[in-house]
Amino acid sequence: MxxxxxxxxxxxxxxxxxxxxxxxxxxxxxxxxxxxxxxxxxxxxxxxxxxxxxxxxxxxxxxxxxxxGCKKGLLVALVQRRHECFFNEYALPTELGSRSLREVLLETSHMLFQAFSQPDKMAFMRLIVNESQRDPEIGRIAYELGPARGKYTMAKILIEADARGEIDCPRPYESAVFFSGFLQHIKWRLLIGLTPIEDHIDINSFFEFTVDHFIASHQHISPITQTK
The missing domain is CATH 1.10.10.60 (Homeodomain-like)
Incomplete structure (x- = not known):
């Protein structure tokens, strides 16, 4: 921890x-x-x-x-401002509290989906991706203030869930990266101008499926099961 x-x-x-x-x-x-x-x-x-x-x-x-200082400094200030506004606006869970891990993961998924679905947020992300090709520092700052911050927050939630016995999570940061993976599917589709999810998939069922499988992959394995 x-x-x-x-x-x-x-x-x-x-x-x-x-x-x-x-x-x-x-x-x-x-x-x-x-x-x-x-x-x-x-x-x-x-x-x-x-x-x-x-x-x-x-x-x-x-x-x-x-x-x-310069035009780049102005862009950096915008990156900082937008990320702070993002976390203030969506108030993503930072702890389990009295809720189950499943409830918190589903809430996080739906809130991030709402955020990714905002056109101006995707437009700004495209701007940063494009500018980062010329100036990697811009990308580093944006990553640390956004995705990295989110993953470490999720890792702390997983540590709490592990301590409560809901899951077996010896490597919380790696598990947080694992959890964020299915959300990247949505983000990247939106980033390139597609719909957030394929037409034949229901978004609520998608979240429930991925969250349930994530939790199932972090259950305690008995010695008998391990030897089979």
């Missing part, structure tokens, strides 16, 4: 060049981020210049340099 907790990502965020100290500065920074979010999604990161950003929101490029 301690090894998993020690490796949990600690908000891998480079510090911003300058944090606004006034209300006007804060509003200015927010306006720049809103404009960048809109324009990056519409034209791509390379398709938006600092001049076009300033023309869209007003002011001068000095504010961009002051608050973000």
């Amino acid at each position: 301690s090894d998993v907790l020690k490796k949990t990502p600690q908000q891998a965020q480079p510090s911003m060049p300058c944090v606004p100290q006034t209300r006007r500065g804060t509003e200015r920074r927010e306006a720049l981020m809103a404009a960048a979010d809109e324009l990056f999604l519409q034209y791509g990161f390379d398709g938006v210049s600092l001049d076009s950003l300033v023309a869209h929101v007003g002011g001068s490029k000095a504010s961009i340099y002051q608050y973000f």
Whole structure:
């Protein structure tokens, strides 16, 4: 358990060049981020210049340099903002509480499905995937703030379920990666413009099938069963 907790990502965020100290500065920074979010999604990161950003929101490029350092710093700030909004908006389970592991896994699956189904979230993911080909640091930051954070949270839930005797889970992080695998099927279909799941599959049945098989794969195996 301690090894998993020690490796949990600690908000891998480079510090911003300058944090606004006034209300006007804060509003200015927010306006720049809103404009960048809109324009990056519409034209791509390379398709938006600092001049076009300033023309869209007003002011001068000095504010961009002051608050973000450069255009990349602005994209990193958007990555940070979107991931924090994601976790605040969907409030994914972080512990079992009084519920069973099955209930928590099903809730997590449905919440992530709802998130993946939002067009703007998929559009931003495509933006990050594309830009990461040129600048791997962008991808690393996005991964640590999103997927990695989610996997370590799930690993802690699996540790709790193991301690309660619901499952046998000696390698919680690897099991969390295993669990996230079937969700990637949905995400990748949406990422390339397909429907989230094949037409002949019911999404609720799909989640129940995968969760039940995941739990079944983590049951205690008796010595008699092992020798067969």
